Amino acid sequence: MIEGVDGQYYLKAGAIPLPGFWRLEDKFNMPLAEIHTSGNVAQFREKLQQGMERFFQKMMPEQAVVRYNYSIQTDGELAWSSSIGSEDTFGFGRKDARPNPSIENIHFRSERQALRRLPRSGAILFTIRTYFLPIIDIAQEPGVPGRLASALRSWPDEIVRHKGRKAYENVLLKYLDEKHAEQCANGLELNNSNTYPF
Template sequence: MDSATTWIREQCNSEKMQQISQHLLTVKAVPYLLLALAAILLAVKYIQDHTKRTQNPTRRRSPDPEKPTDVTTYATKRLKPTEREPGNTKPLPYRPFRYGAYNITMGLRTMPWDSWIELDNQFPRFHALKAQRIAERGTRCYRAERSDPRVWDGAVELLEELAEYLPQRYPSLYRKTDVGLDNLLTGESFDVSALTRNGVKEDPILLSARLTQDDLAIMFEKEDGQYYLLSACILLAGFWRLEDKFGMPLSEIHTSGDVPGFKQKLEKGMMNFFRRVQPESPVLRNNYFLQVDDELAWSSSIGSEDSTEEGGIGWFSAEKDRAIKNHYFRSERQSLRRLPRSGGVVFTIRTYFLPVTEIAEEDGVPGRLASAVRSWGEDVSRYKGRERYGDVLLEYLDMKHQEQVERGVDFGEREDSGAYPC
């Protein structure tokens, strides 16, 4: 580019160009001369601008921790307190399945800011189970990369945002204090600046996890453009262990878990999304699974959580055709957003867990779920373990659907629209 610019300038200053200019002046062609000079100047300007863009790519990266910016915590936006007291609120009935073909997509939708964290009457159960898991499993359930200063800052930033958000949204459960917040149900006091709970210092990602019913994960971009799992507290995942995924890039997290269609249908869009997502544009997605035991934290039917054998965990371990009373419906509500100061992308992962026999009593659900399970392709069926429970599950769902038909249940437009409540 520099050589091209130099050549143009030399031509403008050459003797031949000056002769041409004199000739044009003699024939009174000043307008043409001006147009020619303008064209040359525009060419030089274009080359210079193009060179700058090439040397300074515009793709947004995570903020440089060595150059802190004055970013107001997003959670300081004023929130309206929820009209539903957590202690009197049943878990929201997410049923993210529909009639018709099963399409592999990211399934993202816009998240209203006041629904970032959902708390309900299962909070005491989740809180107690989390505390038990932390005490029993320790750092196998929570970790943070120490060599990257962004990671610690991101975990602290998340805690700061929750300390602002929760007392505003759930004033009956959390009270803001001069140093952080208090849990009015459990009596716990959190000092955000000192990073303590009841005076005992803890990792910031662990403190955040104690405040919600969600598992939490923060991913950060590295120089190769990939996002890596570098801070997380995963206590209730059911089917995967943090120790197996920690430190992995986004793509490997999915390929190592044999996520159906990831390479073909999800990887490119997911990578682009992670680079584009902004603090002011959070999103949600839902998924669902079936399992054949009643354990929220870890589904023991697929193997021991402490297994160290290669390939020691999987659906092959599950007992086949267990009675329907052992079938449980598991759905995750995941939120994704960029933390404004550290630049990390934070996941909140809230699990909803209840017996299949319970959701099958809801109007329209057994027929719709049966249709969804039958629509799974071979790869999805293998991933979700249908071979171990499918016959028993579908027989039961078909029976419950027929009962609803005979009762005259009005399925409305949902049966054919492909929509689902979420």
């Protein structure tokens, strides 16, 4: 991202080997705000835009910033989620995924996102490390099924739409609830601070 004469940051270079749900060619040369609004990021204008723009302007080269996100994907394809359509189909997103996939096809997708200002150019480098795990694997970890089900149920309506929960919620929540009940029946201690989930 490079600052333009108008003070906004524009996407001017990139390599996106694991986009999942978006294409670089659709976002190239867009300012930061438009990247997020064109992707229908929930609550961006109301809650995130001003703070994010100020944050970009104040970033210093000595200080990297790291954050994590998570979503659910309804197929096992890391590079591009084919359950939403082909990569050549512009405008599709998680909300368009084929409904009610088998539990074996549902994956937990998380990104470690790091931002750093480059000292010479002043550009902001945005790197993403994607973690992609089958739900049936992470649901074996103590406490994870109950915590994940609780997190998914806590999403406000805007996030539910943005993350396409309607496509997988019936299958996934039923499975997580069953696994949570099994863990509790087998002696899971919900307040045990020694249990660190997956």
